[in-house]
Amino acid sequence: MGECTKFGEEDLEHAIIEDFKARGYEHVKGETIQRDRREVILFNDLQTYLRHRYPDITDGEIRVAATMFRVSDRGDYVSNRETLQRIREGYSIKREDMKTTLWINLLDFQHPENNIFKIVNQLEIQGPKNDRRPDAIVYVNGIPLVVLEFKSAIREDATIYSAYQQLNIRYIRDIPELFIYNAFTVISDGVNSKAGTVFTDYPDYYSWNRSEAKDPSSDGVNSLRTLIDGMFRKERLLAIIRDFIYFPDDSGSNEKILCRYPQFFAATELLDNIGPHMKPKGDGKGGTYFGTTGCGKSFTMLFLTRLLMRSKEMRNPTIILITDREDLDNQLSKQFIRSRRFLGDENVLSMDTGTNLRNKLKDVASGGVYLSTIQKFNEEGSMLSDRSNIIIISDEAHRSQLNMEQADKIIDGKRKHTVGFARILHDSFPNATYVGFSGTPIDETMEVFGDIVDEYTMAESEKDRITSKIVYEGRAAKVALAEDQMAAIEEYYKDSLDRGANEYQVEKSKKDLSKLDIIIGNEGRLEKVSDDFIAHYEARVAEGATVAGKAMFVCANRRIAYDFYQMLKRKRPEWFEVREADRPPKEGEEKAEPIEMVKLVATRGSNDPADLFELCGDSAYRSNLQTQFKKIESNFKIAIVVDMWLTGFDVPFLDAMYLDKPIQKHSLIQAISRVNRIYEGKEYGLIVDYLGIKKELDLALNKYARGGIGRGTYPESGEFAKIVKETLSALDGRFHGFDSSGYYSDDSSKQIDCLGRAMEFVQQDKEFEHWFMSTVRKLKTAYNNCVYSDDITADERSRIYFYCGVRSMIAKIISGNAPDTAQMNRKVREMLEKAIQSDEVSQIGIIIDNIETDRIDLLSDEYLEKLESIPGSNTKFKLLERLTRMAIGNLRKINKLKADSFSERFNKIVQKYNDRHMGAEELRQIINSMTDDVVEMLNSELVSLIRSIDKEEKEADALGLTRQEKAFYDILAHTIEIYQFEFDTAKLPDMARDLKTCTDEVCSVLDWSSKEDVKDGLRMKIAMVMQKHGFPPIYLNGVYDEVFKQMENYKRYSE
Incomplete structure (x- = not known):
C-alpha cells in the first residue's frame, strides 16, 4: 500500500485559488510582489486602473x-x-490646475470587466510589532477587500473557529x-x-448556500464552491461591496x-420585480x-430600501414602511433612523401621529x-400623492394591512360608513x-401585494442555523378535567377551518372563543395547569435543560392570566421576591x-379591577x-x-413557550x-x-413552513425519549462488564472512585473515547x-447522570475545559463539584491549569513527580501527552532541528499508545488484566522524553549560548554526526555565534526569503564562517539548507 496522502491547509488553499482562477481572477504569489512589507495596497494595480478609467489623470493626481x-x-x-464609504x-x-475637481471612483461597479481582480496568497505583511501572512487576499484594483483564512479539514485541532480567531484576534491586532x-x-x-467581518462575533459568521436565488441550498464540501460562486x-x-455591507x-x-x-x-429579486409592476404600465403590486x-x-x-433609493429608474422615490403595531414600528424606526447615511437620504422619519x-x-x-x-391612516381624506415612484413596504403583511373592505355599520344607533x-x-x-x-x-x-417573488423557508433557516429548531411537547391530557372539555376545544378548531372573514363569521368566532375561555379559565383546570x-x-x-431559565406562558385572556399569576404566587411565593441578577452584566x-x-405582561383595560390595573402598569413600566x-x-x-410579545419580540436565549391559548x-x-432564535448552548x-x-x-x-421539519411537523418530546x-x-x-455500582451509592468517595475508573475505561481506546464523547452529547441534547417525560424512568435518569458526569470529567482532562455545570443535572453538578475538590482530582485540575497557563517550570523534577503520582494510567498519559506537545511546540519556535x-520520538510513543490493544472486543475481555502495565511503560517513555527536552533547554546555558544560537550549534553537530568526520567540537559555540550574526544581517533585508541575490549572499557568508573555523567546505550545501530552514522557521514563529 502506498503512502497515505493528507489534505492539509496548503492543499485547501490551492483548491480555492484554482476556483478563483476559473472565475477570471489572476493568481499572484505574495513573495513575488516587490513592495514595502508594511504596505498592503498594490499601487501598481491602482495606478493602472486609474489611468484606464481617467485617461487624462496625471501622476501627481x-x-x-x-x-x-x-x-x-x-x-x-x-x-x-470611512474608507469603505469612499471606496x-x-x-x-x-486637479493640478487647482481650478477643477475630478470625481474618483475606485471601483467600476457598472462595468466589472474594467476592474483588476487578483487572488494573492501568502503575502507577508509587517505590522507595528509582529508580521503576519494571511492565507489569501482578494484584491480589486490593488485594494485588499477580502481576507480568507483556511484550516485543514482532516486535523481535529484545526477548526474553522481557529481560523476565526486567527483573523479576528491576531491579524486585526x-x-x-x-x-x-x-x-x-x-x-x-x-x-x-x-x-463575516472582523467586527462580527463567531456565531454571526454564516455560510452562503446558494449561487442563484432559485438554486437549492448546498452544504458540506459543496458549500465552499457555492460560497465562492x-x-x-x-x-x-x-454588488455585495456596494450595497450589502451595513x-x-x-x-x-x-x-458592521x-x-x-x-x-x-x-x-x-424584489428590486427586479418592482420596476415592471409600477404604474401606469404595471398593476402596482411589487x-x-x-x-x-x-x-x-x-x-x-x-x-431593499437602499437599492430603491439608489436606482436611476426609480427617479428618487419616496419609501413608506408600514407596520401594524407600535412596538414593531418602534423597532423598525430605530434601525432606519440610525441608517440615514447608508440609505443616502437625511429625510428618514418616524411619524408620531396620523x-x-x-x-408631511x-x-x-x-x-x-x-x-x-x-x-395612523385612520381617516378618509383626499389623495396625498398620485406619483408612481412611491414604494410602500408592509412588514408582516397580513391582518389590518389587508383590510380593503368598506361597510355600513350601526354604531350607537346611527349608521356609519367604515373603511379599512x-x-x-x-x-x-x-x-x-x-x-x-x-x-x-x-x-x-x-x-x-402580488405573487411571492422570493422565499426563505423555516427548513432552510434551521438548516443554516439562522434560526433554531423547535420541539413540541403535548401536555393537554395532563390538565384536562373531563373529556367534554377536550372535545369542546377540538370542535372550536374544527369549526374555525371553515370560517371566512366576514363580520358575521368573525362575530360568531368571538362568541365561540368566549365559551372556550370559560373552559380554559376553569379554576380546577387552571390549578392543574399551574401545578404541571x-x-x-x-x-x-x-x-x-435551559440556557437561562427564560420562559413565556401564553394565556387566553387577561383575566385568566391574572388568575394564573395569583396561583403561581400562592404556590411559589419565593418566585415573587425581588432579587438581584444571578450574574454580572456583559x-x-x-x-x-x-x-x-x-x-404579567399585558395592557391595562379601563374596566380592570384595581389589582389587575396596577399589575399591568403603564407603557413605561411595560x-x-x-x-x-x-x-x-x-x-x-x-x-x-x-x-x-407574541410577534416581533426577540430574546435569543428564550427557549420555552407554554401555550394555553387558542391560536x-x-x-x-x-x-x-x-x-426559534439562535443562542450559544441552545439546541432547540x-x-x-x-x-x-x-x-x-x-x-x-404545512401552509407556512414550506417543507419544515418532518414536512410540516415539529419533532415531539416523545421522539426524543x-x-x-x-x-x-x-x-x-x-459498558458491559464495568462495575458502576459505586456511583449509585450514597458514599461520595465511592462515587468519585467510580468516576475515575470510568474515565480510565473510556480512555482505554481512542475510537471508543471519541464515540463515547459524541454519543453522550447526543444523549444530553x-x-x-424530554426532561419531564413520563417515558423516562428514574433508573434511566440516574444512568444519564452517570454518563454525563464521566463525559464532563474527560473533557476537563482532554481540553482543559471546566465541566459544563450550567447545563448539568443538579445531583451530578454537586457530585462533580465534590470530585473536583477531592485530593486526586484537585491535583489533576492544578496540573491542567498550569499546563494551560505555563505559570511554573513544567519540566522540573518536582512537577514531573506530581504528574507521575496521578492515579489512572490513561489519565496520566493524556496529561503527559499535553505537556509534551506544549514543550515541543515551545522548542520548535526556537530550534527546528531538535x-x-x-x-519523531513523541509520535512513536503516541502511536504505541493508540495501537496498544487488539480491538474493542478483545479489550473488553482482557481489560482487567493487561493494559495498565503497557500504558505505564509508555508513561515512563514520555517522562524520559520530557526530561530530554528539559536537558536540551538547559544545555544552551552550559555552552554559554542563547537558545537561538544553540539552534545553529545543533545544525553543525548534526552535520558532524551524519557524515561522521573529525572536528574539534570546542569550536562549535563560536561558530554558532558567527552563524547567528550573519543570519541576523540577512533577516534585516525586506523580503529576504524571496530574493535570490540575498540568498546567494547568505550562502557566501556561511561559507566564510565555515572557512574561518576550519569546517569542511564539502558540507556547505547541507549546512546552508538547514540554516535556511531554521531562519524561515524562526521567522514564522516570531510573527
Whole structure:
C-alpha cells in the first residue's frame, strides 16, 4: 500500500485559488510582489486602473487619489467604515490646475470587466510589532477587500473557529492596516465555509448556500464552491461591496453587518420585480417576500430600501414602511433612523401621529423614507400623492394591512360608513407600488401585494442555523378535567377551518372563543395547569435543560392570566421576591434591576379591577419589563403574556413557550417563533401545549413552513425519549462488564472512585473515547428535550447522570475545559463539584491549569513527580501527552532541528499508545488484566522524553549560548554526526555565534526569503564562517539548507 496522502491547509488553499482562477481572477504569489512589507495596497494595480478609467489623470493626481481614500488614524472600526464609504461612493480631488475637481471612483461597479481582480496568497505583511501572512487576499484594483483564512479539514485541532480567531484576534491586532480596507472575511476548513467581518462575533459568521436565488441550498464540501460562486463572481462581489455591507450612522457599537444570502437574493429579486409592476404600465403590486420569522427581514427591508433609493429608474422615490403595531414600528424606526447615511437620504422619519403623517406626505415631492403604523391612516381624506415612484413596504403583511373592505355599520344607533385602514392607505397613494414582507403570507397577502417573488423557508433557516429548531411537547391530557372539555376545544378548531372573514363569521368566532375561555379559565383546570407548569419548569432548570431559565406562558385572556399569576404566587411565593441578577452584566451593558422572577405582561383595560390595573402598569413600566427580560442575567425569568410579545419580540436565549391559548394559522407560527432564535448552548426551542393544538400546528406548518421539519411537523418530546432510550442502550452495551455500582451509592468517595475508573475505561481506546464523547452529547441534547417525560424512568435518569458526569470529567482532562455545570443535572453538578475538590482530582485540575497557563517550570523534577503520582494510567498519559506537545511546540519556535527530533520520538510513543490493544472486543475481555502495565511503560517513555527536552533547554546555558544560537550549534553537530568526520567540537559555540550574526544581517533585508541575490549572499557568508573555523567546505550545501530552514522557521514563529 502506498503512502497515505493528507489534505492539509496548503492543499485547501490551492483548491480555492484554482476556483478563483476559473472565475477570471489572476493568481499572484505574495513573495513575488516587490513592495514595502508594511504596505498592503498594490499601487501598481491602482495606478493602472486609474489611468484606464481617467485617461487624462496625471501622476501627481494619482498620488493624491491614492492617499485621500485612506482613513487610518481614527481607530480600526471608524477607519474601516470611512474608507469603505469612499471606496463605495467615490470622492473628489482637486486637479493640478487647482481650478477643477475630478470625481474618483475606485471601483467600476457598472462595468466589472474594467476592474483588476487578483487572488494573492501568502503575502507577508509587517505590522507595528509582529508580521503576519494571511492565507489569501482578494484584491480589486490593488485594494485588499477580502481576507480568507483556511484550516485543514482532516486535523481535529484545526477548526474553522481557529481560523476565526486567527483573523479576528491576531491579524486585526498585529496588522490593523490591512483591515482598514476590508469589506469582509471568509473562514473555511473545506467542509465548513462562512463569511463575516472582523467586527462580527463567531456565531454571526454564516455560510452562503446558494449561487442563484432559485438554486437549492448546498452544504458540506459543496458549500465552499457555492460560497465562492455565490460571493466572488466579479459582478456579485461588486454588488455585495456596494450595497450589502451595513454600517450604522453612529460608531459606538462597532456594528458592521454583512448580508446573508437570503437577504441578498430577496432584496435583488424584489428590486427586479418592482420596476415592471409600477404604474401606469404595471398593476402596482411589487411582490411578496415570504421569509420565515427570525430570518432577518428588517435588514432585508433596509437593503431593499437602499437599492430603491439608489436606482436611476426609480427617479428618487419616496419609501413608506408600514407596520401594524407600535412596538414593531418602534423597532423598525430605530434601525432606519440610525441608517440615514447608508440609505443616502437625511429625510428618514418616524411619524408620531396620523395628522403629522398626512401633512408631511402631502408636501413630499420626491425622496424620503417614512415609517408609520397602518392605524395612523385612520381617516378618509383626499389623495396625498398620485406619483408612481412611491414604494410602500408592509412588514408582516397580513391582518389590518389587508383590510380593503368598506361597510355600513350601526354604531350607537346611527349608521356609519367604515373603511379599512388598508383601503385608506391605497386611496391616499393610488399609483404607489405595494410590497409585502411576511413570515406567514395568506391568500389575501398575494391579492394585495402580488405573487411571492422570493422565499426563505423555516427548513432552510434551521438548516443554516439562522434560526433554531423547535420541539413540541403535548401536555393537554395532563390538565384536562373531563373529556367534554377536550372535545369542546377540538370542535372550536374544527369549526374555525371553515370560517371566512366576514363580520358575521368573525362575530360568531368571538362568541365561540368566549365559551372556550370559560373552559380554559376553569379554576380546577387552571390549578392543574399551574401545578404541571411549576413541576415542568423546575425540572428543566434542575436538569440544566435551559440556557437561562427564560420562559413565556401564553394565556387566553387577561383575566385568566391574572388568575394564573395569583396561583403561581400562592404556590411559589419565593418566585415573587425581588432579587438581584444571578450574574454580572456583559461589559458595557447596564446592570439588570432587582426584580421578581415572574411578571404579567399585558395592557391595562379601563374596566380592570384595581389589582389587575396596577399589575399591568403603564407603557413605561411595560417597556422596562421588556428591557429586563432581554437581559440574560436578570432575575425576571417567566413572562405571563396574552397578546403582547407574541410577534416581533426577540430574546435569543428564550427557549420555552407554554401555550394555553387558542391560536391559529399565521398567528400560531408567529407565536412559536419567539423561541426559534439562535443562542450559544441552545439546541432547540421548546413548545409545551396545554390545549391539544398539535393538529392545528401541523396544518399551520404545512401552509407556512414550506417543507419544515418532518414536512410540516415539529419533532415531539416523545421522539426524543426514544432517542434517549436507544442511546442509553448503546452506552450500556459498551459498558458491559464495568462495575458502576459505586456511583449509585450514597458514599461520595465511592462515587468519585467510580468516576475515575470510568474515565480510565473510556480512555482505554481512542475510537471508543471519541464515540463515547459524541454519543453522550447526543444523549444530553435529546434528554434536554424530554426532561419531564413520563417515558423516562428514574433508573434511566440516574444512568444519564452517570454518563454525563464521566463525559464532563474527560473533557476537563482532554481540553482543559471546566465541566459544563450550567447545563448539568443538579445531583451530578454537586457530585462533580465534590470530585473536583477531592485530593486526586484537585491535583489533576492544578496540573491542567498550569499546563494551560505555563505559570511554573513544567519540566522540573518536582512537577514531573506530581504528574507521575496521578492515579489512572490513561489519565496520566493524556496529561503527559499535553505537556509534551506544549514543550515541543515551545522548542520548535526556537530550534527546528531538535524539535523535529523530539517530535519523531513523541509520535512513536503516541502511536504505541493508540495501537496498544487488539480491538474493542478483545479489550473488553482482557481489560482487567493487561493494559495498565503497557500504558505505564509508555508513561515512563514520555517522562524520559520530557526530561530530554528539559536537558536540551538547559544545555544552551552550559555552552554559554542563547537558545537561538544553540539552534545553529545543533545544525553543525548534526552535520558532524551524519557524515561522521573529525572536528574539534570546542569550536562549535563560536561558530554558532558567527552563524547567528550573519543570519541576523540577512533577516534585516525586506523580503529576504524571496530574493535570490540575498540568498546567494547568505550562502557566501556561511561559507566564510565555515572557512574561518576550519569546517569542511564539502558540507556547505547541507549546512546552508538547514540554516535556511531554521531562519524561515524562526521567522514564522516570531510573527
